[in-house]
Amino acid sequence: MLPILQAVLSGILVGGVYGLLSIGLSLAFGVMRIVNFAHGDLVMYGMYVGVVASTLLGIDPLLALPASFLLMAVLGALQYRIVFRRFVGHTTLNQLLAAIGLGLVLQMVAQLVFGVDARSAPSIFAGSYDLVGPFFFARAQIVAFLVAGVATIGVELLLRKTQWGKAVRAVADNIEAAEIVGLRSQRINLTAFALSCGLAGIAGTIMVTYYPTDPTKGFTLMPIAIIATTIGGLGSVGGAFLGGIFCGVVQQTTAMLWNSALQDVPLYFLLLVFIAFRPTGLFGHRSE
Amino acid sequence: MTAGATPEGKTERRAPTRAGFLYGFIVAALVAGLPFLPFANDYFIAVAVRMLIFIALGQAWNIVAGIGGLLSLGHGVFLGLGCYAAGILFNEYGLPPWLGIWAGGLLSVAVALVMGAMTLRMRGVFFALATIAVSLALDQLARHYVDLTGGDNGLALRFLGNSLWFMQSRTPTPFLYAGLIFVIAYYWITQWVLRSRLGSEMKAVRDDETAAAAAGVAVFRTKLLGLLLSAVMTSFAGTLYMQSYQAIDPETAFGLSQAIQLQLPALIGGLGTSWGPIIGGTIMILLSESTNWGSTRLGIAGVDILVYGLLLLAVVMYAPKGIMGLFGKRTRGVWHS
Numbered sequence: 001m002l003p004i005l006q007a008v009l010s011g012i013l014v015g016g017v018y019g020l021l022s023i024g025l026s027l028a029f030g031v032m033r034i035v036n037f038a039h040g041d042l043v044m045y046g047m048y049v050g051v052v053a054s055t056l057l058g059i060d061p062l063l064a065l066p067a068s069f070l071l072m073a074v075l076g077a078l079q080y081r082i083v084f085r086r087f088v089g090h091t092t093l094n095q096l097l098a099a100i101g102l103g104l105v106l107q108m109v110a111q112l113v114f115g116v117d118a119r120s121a122p123s124i125f126a127g128s129y130d131l132v133g134p135f136f137f138a139r140a141q142i143v144a145f146l147v148a149g150v151a152t153i154g155v156e157l158l159l160r161k162t163q164w165g166k167a168v169r170a171v172a173d174n175i176e177a178a179e180i181v182g183l184r185s186q187r188i189n190l191t192a193f194a195l196s197c198g199l200a201g202i203a204g205t206i207m208v209t210y211y212p213t214d215p216t217k218g219f220t221l222m223p224i225a226i227i228a229t230t231i232g233g234l235g236s237v238g239g240a241f242l243g244g245i246f247c248g249v250v251q252q253t254t255a256m257l258w259n260s261a262l263q264d265v266p267l268y269f270l271l272l273v274f275i276a277f278r279p280t281g282l283f284g285h286r287s288e
Numbered sequence: 289m290t291a292g293a294t295p296e297g298k299t300e301r302r303a304p305t306r307a308g309f310l311y312g313f314i315v316a317a318l319v320a321g322l323p324f325l326p327f328a329n330d331y332f333i334a335v336a337v338r339m340l341i342f343i344a345l346g347q348a349w350n351i352v353a354g355i356g357g358l359l360s361l362g363h364g365v366f367l368g369l370g371c372y373a374a375g376i377l378f379n380e381y382g383l384p385p386w387l388g389i390w391a392g393g394l395l396s397v398a399v400a401l402v403m404g405a406m407t408l409r410m411r412g413v414f415f416a417l418a419t420i421a422v423s424l425a426l427d428q429l430a431r432h433y434v435d436l437t438g439g440d441n442g443l444a445l446r447f448l449g450n451s452l453w454f455m456q457s458r459t460p461t462p463f464l465y466a467g468l469i470f471v472i473a474y475y476w477i478t479q480w481v482l483r484s485r486l487g488s489e490m491k492a493v494r495d496d497e498t499a500a501a502a503a504g505v506a507v508f509r510t511k512l513l514g515l516l517l518s519a520v521m522t523s524f525a526g527t528l529y530m531q532s533y534q535a536i537d538p539e540t541a542f543g544l545s546q547a548i549q550l551q552l553p554a555l556i557g558g559l560g561t562s563w564g565p566i567i568g569g570t571i572m573i574l575l576s577e578s579t580n581w582g583s584t585r586l587g588i589a590g591v592d593i594l595v596y597g598l599l600l601l602a603v604v605m606y607a608p609k610g611i612m613g614l615f616g617k618r619t620r621g622v623w624h625s
Contacts (some may be wrong), residue, residue, distance in 0.1 A: 019621035035413060079415055083605065091413045093359040094604040099553070100361070101604065104548070104597025108590050116589070223424050226417055261432045275414045276406035 006135050007256040008249055013141045015228075015248020017207055018266040019241035020148035021221055022228040023155060024199035030235030031172040031192045032088045035096055038079070038103035040222035042197050045106070046204020047121075047213035048114055053205075054121035061121040061209050062143070068201040076197020080190050087190055090177065103218060108244050113214040116263065120212035147206050151199060152241040158195075159237065168192050223264070224251075227271045233281030305601055315566075316381060319468050320525045323461050323475070333460045335577055340467025341529050343569035346553025347474035348521035352553070354559035355478075355496025356514035359412060362419030363550045365395040365426055366519045368541030370526020377537060378454065385455045389527040396523035400477070400515050408511045427542035442537025445530070455531040463532040470525055471566065477521070478562040490514050491560070522550075548596050549576075555603050558612025567611055 021043060028034045034143040043184040049068040050061030083102055087095035094234075159165035171185045179185055203215075224247055232243025248265055255263040274281065319515055322325065322328055322336055345367065352358050373395055374388030399422065407418040416509060430437045437443055450457050483486040489510045492500035493560025501507050530536055549572070576592045583591035 022498055060345075083601070086605070093353075093357070093412060094415070094608055096359055096361070096413070096416055097551070097600055097604045100544075100548070101597045101600030104544075105601065108594035109596060111590050112588065112594075170503070223420065226420070230414075230417060262549055265425050265428055268421040271421045272403070272406050272418055275410055275418055279410050279414055 001257055002134055004253065006258050007037040007252040009135055009137070010141075011249035011252030012245055013137060013145045013248070013251060015245035016145035016148040016241070017141075017203065017244070018145075018224050018228050018247050019244025020151055020206070021225040022232065022240035022244050023152055023194035024203070026229045026232065026235055026240035027155065027199070028193055028196040028239055029091075029229070030237070031168055032084070032189055033091045034084055034087060034193070035091055035099065036084070036196070037096065037099035037194070037222065038106055038218075038224060039200050040220075041103045041106035041110075041218035042200035043076065043204040043207070043221055043225075044110060044213060044215065044218035045075070046072055046201035047208035047211075047217060048110065048204075049201065050121040050205040050208035051114075051119045052214065060123050061205055062123045063148070065202055065205050068205040069198040070201075070202025072204075073194040073198035073200065076200075077190055077194040077251070079197070080085065080193040084193065085112045085189075087187065103222075107215050107218055116214060118212040118214045119121075121208045123209035126209060138210060139164045144206045144209065147202065148241070148244075151202055152238065155195070155199070155237050164188075164191070224267070227267050229281075230271055230279075231274055231281050233283040236281070238264075239281060239283030243281065289394075307550065310430070312472075316468060316472060320465065322464065330460055335573065337460045337463045337467050337532055339570055339573040340471050341525060341532065342468065342549060342553060343566050344525040344528070345522060345550050346557075346565035346569045347471070347478055348518050348525060349550050350478065350554035350559065350561075350565045351481060351521065352514050352518035353382055354554050354561070354564065355481060355494070356490045356511060356518075357412070358408075358511060359416045360419045360515075360518070361416050361547055361551075362421075362423035363522050364401060364542045364546045365419070365423045366428060367526040367529065367546070367550065368423075368521035368536070368538075368608075369395045369399065370523035371536035371541055372430070372437060372443065373523075374444055374527040374530050379443065379446055383618065384453050384591045385531055386453075389524055391420055392523040392527050393520045396519040397516055400519035401432040401457070402557055404512045404515045407580065408515070409508055423542045423547070430538040430542070438537070440538065442535055444535040447534065456534070457560040460532070463528070466528055467532075470528060474521060474525075475562055475566070477517075481493075481517070482560075482562060486513060494560075499556070534588050543592055545596065548600065552596060552599065554610075556599065556610055558610030559608075561610075561612045564610055564612050571611075 021040075026038060046068045048063050049071060053059050053064035055059045055065070058130070079102065083098055084095070087098065121138050123140060123143070125139040125143050128179045130137050130139055130142065157165075159168060167178070167183050167188050167190075170181075170183060171188050175185050178188075207213075224244075228243035228247045229240045230243070231246055232239030232241070250266055250270065251263045254266050319336065319340070323333060345363075348366075349360065349363050352360050352363075370389070370392035372387040373392035377383040377388040377391055380384060403418060403422055407415045431440050445456070448454055448456055483491070489500065489505045492503065492505055493507050495509050497507055500510075513585075552572045553565040553569035555568065557564030557566065558569055570616075575595060579592045579595050583589065603610065
């Protein structure tokens with residue numbers, strides 16, 4: 001029984017970061033109906049921000065979190081201006097393909113700049129473990145979980161409590177009505193997309209403190225983020241975080257009870273089950 | 289029926305003209321004559337074979353995506369099933385690929401049925417996500433069950449030498465003719481679908497699902513039939529791929545760059561047209577061979593993927609109707625909704 005509990009607890013910790021990977025994705029979908037397959041590649045760039053900070057500048061990757069957020073937000077704003085602006089409103093198949101194309105370009109640029117070798121950027125917490133009763137946790141993962149939780153709560157507060165959040169939700173609900181009452185939808189969408197990409201940057205930099213990166217990491221991480229977002233309810237930020245935790249728990253318990261090489265297979269199956277029987281996810285409201 | 293009366297429908301419902309038939313015949317005759325050219329060597333023929341195989345795979349994807357409007361990002365699943373089924377049946381049981389090709393086709397039908405039944409009632413984005421999930425699941429399974437699939441290293445056919453019964457050859461030339469037969473057959477299937485009632489219904493569903501349902505089209509059944517046809521075609525071409533390359537591995541079957549290579553021919557050439565994948569596949573392979581040649585000389589890897597990414601972006605942003613769209617009448621892009 002104890003090992004299973006340990007797997008569940010580790011799953012929650014790992015899953016918090018999966019949640020952080022997913023909330024930006026869910027935000028872009030909720031506001032603009034954009035499924036950004038290139039989101040994972042921004043996470044990968046965020047990981048390289050951590051690597052650059054620790055190897056070139058010699059500072060702890062955790063201190064690079066704000067820079068990573070800003071850099072990826074700017075990169076995201078550029079992507080929005082160049083590519084995604086024309087696809088706002090409903091998910092089109094052209095939009096999905098454009099995002100995949102963009103992801104490939106980002107991945108190959110990273111490969112040309114950083115090479116194919118795996119790189120890591122341990123923080124001061126790397127290698128320390130905490131024992132709580134019979135359970136042990138990697139301290140880097142606890143820190144990552146806390147950052148993920150704070151980021152999720154912060155985004156939820158931004159959306160619910162601020163004037164900007166109100167505007168974003170108005171544009172998401174009905175873009176024409178929002179424009180009639182004087183909201184500038186393109187500008188609001190741009191900021192929402194930049195925030196979504198900035199979150200990807202944070203997720204990457206926090207992950208690289210315990211998980212090495214290489215240019216294909218974006219594509220490796222993307223499926224989990226998609227599954228977490230769908231299970232949480234496409235478009236729901238809090239749902240995506242909980243969906244991430246759900247994925248983490250399923251993955252870790254599978255790895256323990258069945259086989260760690262097949263740890264993601266039940267998740268893929270769960271995605272199909274959710275699509276077939278509950279496409280609004282666990283926490284989604286809108287019937288799509 | 290109102291459903292077939294879309295602009296695309298009208299232009300494509302014509303029977304192929306005599307001129308179209310003539311062009312097709314000339315192109316086919318030129319391809320068939322390639323080995324007799326004085327400068328033809330094995331590399332030259334192998335590139336032509338690769339071209340034909342990817343044209344056939346593109347023609348299969350074009351059925352579900354171009355005519356049916358369903359974005360399958362995981363057609364590598366059916367390619368992989370066609371490869372692995374033929375390879376495993378031959379290596380383990382000594383059965384010829386003449387049987388393996390049907391095994392792969394049946395497996396593909398089964399997988400497509402399950403996948404389609406679970407996702408095709410939902411909006412297109414869910415189908416797209418599900419196709420990715422299925423290909424990733426097969427990827428992990430293929431890597432894990434090493435005894436059956438060879439794991440990460442993949443599966444190599446036991447080589448027997450020239451044998452028609454086991455579809456093996458020391459030179460690529462026989463596969464040139466096999467590939468040509470595939471492309472011609474798939475061209476005719478595409479033409480048939482475009483002119484059939486099924487094709488009209490698929491296009492109606494693609495252009496406006498609600499309107500199609502109101503006009504009496506069985507939307508779910510139409511989508512499912514399109515997916516099944518496309519899956520079988522991909523799997524058959526997969527077996528040809530296996531026999532020609534004599535090896536398959538999980539990355540080649542289920543990986544992202546393969547999924548892109550299955551989509552680009554139809555996207556470049558023109559979605560939903562019968563000539564689109566033929567033109568697009570030719571361009572894609574020529575481009576890929578030349579960038580590979582250039583990048584090995586410069587010593588940089590992965591330039592072909594970069595080119596694919598840029599090409600994908602350029603096509604969906606600036607030419608959603610592909611090359612055929614540049615020649616044809618000005619009509620809306622296929623995927624507008």
